Each structure stands twice: as structure tokens, then as C-alpha cells.
Amino acid sequence: MAQSQADAPSLSAYAAATADLNAWVEVDLEAMAANVAAIRSVLQPSTEVIAVIKANAYGHGAVPLARWLESQGVERLGVAWVSEAVALRAAGVQSPIIVMGHAFPGDAASCVSYDITCTIHSKHLADAFSAAAQAAGRKAMVHLKVDTGLHRFGNGDEEVVELAEYCRRLPGLRVEGIWTHMANADEEDDGFSVEQLERFRAVRERLDWIPYAHAANSATAFRRPALHFDGVRAGISLYGICPPNTPDPGLRPALSLKARLARVFELREGEGVSYGLTWRAPRDSVAGLVPVGYGDGWRRSLGNVGEVLVDGQRCPMVGRVCMDQFLVDLSALARRPQEGDEVVLLGQQGSEQITADSVAELCGTISWEVVAALLPRIPRVYRSGDTVVTLEGGSAG
Helix, strand or coil: CCCCHHHHHHCCHHHHHHCCCCEEEEEEHHHHHHHHHHHHCCCCCCCEEEEECHHHHHCCCHHHHHHHHHHCCCCEEEECCHHHHHHHHHCCCCCCEEECCCCCHHHHHHHHHCCCEEECCCHHHHHHHHHHHHHHCCCEEEEEEECCCCCCCCECHHHHHHHHHHHHHCCCEEEEEEECCCCCCCCCCCCHHHHHHHHHHHHHHHCCCCCEEEEECHHHHHHCHHHCCCEEEECHHHHCCCCCCCCCCCCCCCEEEEEECCEEEEECCCCEECHHHCEECCCCEEEEEECCCHHHCCCHHHCCCCEEEECCEEEEEECCCCCCCEEEECCCCCCCCCCCCEEEEEEEECCEEECHHHHHHHHCCCHHHHHHCCCCCCCEEEEECCEEEEEECCCCC
């Protein structure tokens, strides 16, 4: 049985903080620091790191990590939506923040008030930001995105040049940056990046008065130094996951997903578990209940195919994953586990490790989705060694 907070003096700081948690996401800040250093190792000293912390920092927790990244001297932060940037400012984050996705004219006043840099994609939006800036007696920093072939958000070559010159003439605006995004950066053949680079350079030369340029995501940063420009947008690499087909500069996964067994019980041969009884015990067995489910972002498709770690050994997930829990077969373990014993869903236990890549392969997806899907209901524990720096979504006691 897990010890309670009343027993905390006899436990390590980390064990005390997690003793009464059904499940938690552990973020290793020492690994995060190593990843920042690894990213910087491939850059020129003048090239900034833009830490991409959209989607709750890929499941790692945006606000605590934004504060920590500030303390580490990371130059800028990147998010997808204005609401993400506003939440960071409301939490006291002061670093420059770039909104890389769509914004509405109605966002202009709050962005100006909170000193948030938005990507402008239309004259209508530029007008709104100019008016809001003038009303506040301030300058609004804006970036423009060149669609060089990904064909998502942004503007085509001629359109972005026209828009840039329009923004340049508007009072209250400062066009600080221009950027683009690669279409196949982590494909085995990323040759299209060369064509995108040529298009981006051509636009940038026509807009040489814009001081800041950024184009590289994680894979591009490690594969194509010519695309580093003034800043690189470090997303998945920041969290220690190396993109496919990309040289690994020494990244360390920062996130682990852990839980405690909520029940341990016996099954007779032929008895089934979970909805639909899709798995039946092939022999008299020992089963364990893990209090994590698809309501936490743990994929339902992992039922009957996924594994977890208990006592440093791989144990199969059995039956369907429910909204709040799933079951594992513990029969192969040398000892009978107890309620409260630790289960690792992502991360390392003993010599065994379950990676986001391996889980993604089982789910037919990518590691980005595995970690970003982990919902805020699961508390986040930030640790440096045995020191618990902070606990988000629970109480460290």
C-alpha cells in the first residue's frame, strides 16, 4: 500500500509528493535542461531558441515549463492560439511570445495589452492591431508567415510581400519577423526543404527591412543548418523526443506517465475483464487495475496490445481501456503486487523502458500525439533529481 502524506518524513521528497496520487505525469527538469543544451549545441550563438509550448507544452504543462524556460534563459516562447499566450501572461510569464496560428480582430486589444506577438495574415487583421496599438499608445509586434509549400496557414509569396508593405505603413505596428514551416522535415527524403528555403530566401530578400526570420522546427534544426536564421522553433526535441530520420544530438525524454495500482485481484481461468469481456484469463491469473483511461488521453486502442512496467517487468494490458482505468495481467511477476505499487505507462523502471515512439507505433500514430494527448486531469510533478520543484494539479504536501 502506498504510504500517506503523514508518513512523508520517512520517504524521499519525490515519493512523498506522489504517495497519494492515483496517476501523475513526471517531468524531469534535468532532462529538459540537457535538451535545451543539446539544441543550442547545433546553433550559432546568435541564433535564438524559440521554445514551442503549444498544446499544454505537448502535454508537459505549459505554465510551469514557461516559467522554468524563462529561468533558463530561453529567448522566446511559441504557441498556437492567442488564448494560450494570454494564459501564460496571466500566470506572470514575461518572455516574448509568438502566436503562430490564426487570430481574430477581436484578439487585438488583449494581444496589445499583454504584449503578445501575433502572426498577421490579412489587412483586416492588421488594421485591427494597428487601431488597438494606437488606442493603447503602444507598438504591436507582428510576424508574417510565408506559405512556401506546406499550404496550411500563411500567405503566398506575392501576397505576403504586399501585406508586409501594408503593415509597414500602418501606425502602431512593427513588423518584427517573417517565418515559414517545412512540409517534410522529418521524412527520409526532406529534399523539398531546399525548394522551400529558396522561396523563403527570395521573399526575405524583398523584405530585407524585417529584422527577424525563423523557419526551422526540430528536425530542420538538426538536419539543415542553412534554415536556422535568427531563431529555431524547438518543439518535440525540447521534450527529449527525436523526430524520425533525424540525427539525435543527445536528447533525453523528459516525460514519464506513472500510476499506482488501485486494485489487485485474482481471476479464474476463463473469466473476462472490462467492457465486452474481450480478454479472458487463459489460466488462473492475477490482474491489476490502473487508474488511467482515455479520459486522461491514454488511447483506447491500446487495449489488449499495450504494455506497462511493474516491478521492472513488462506486463500486458488486457481488456478494453475505459474512460478512467484499464487492467493489466500481473501473473508473470515473481511476487504478488499490492495496491499502491507503482506502474509505469511511459518511462523507465529498472532496466526496462516504454517510449512514446513505441506506444505511438502500437496506436498507428506519432509520438507527438501520445504525449500531447495527456490531459490536465493528471497532475504534473516537476522534479530535479529527488527535489520536487512543483506539483501542478495536486498538492505536494
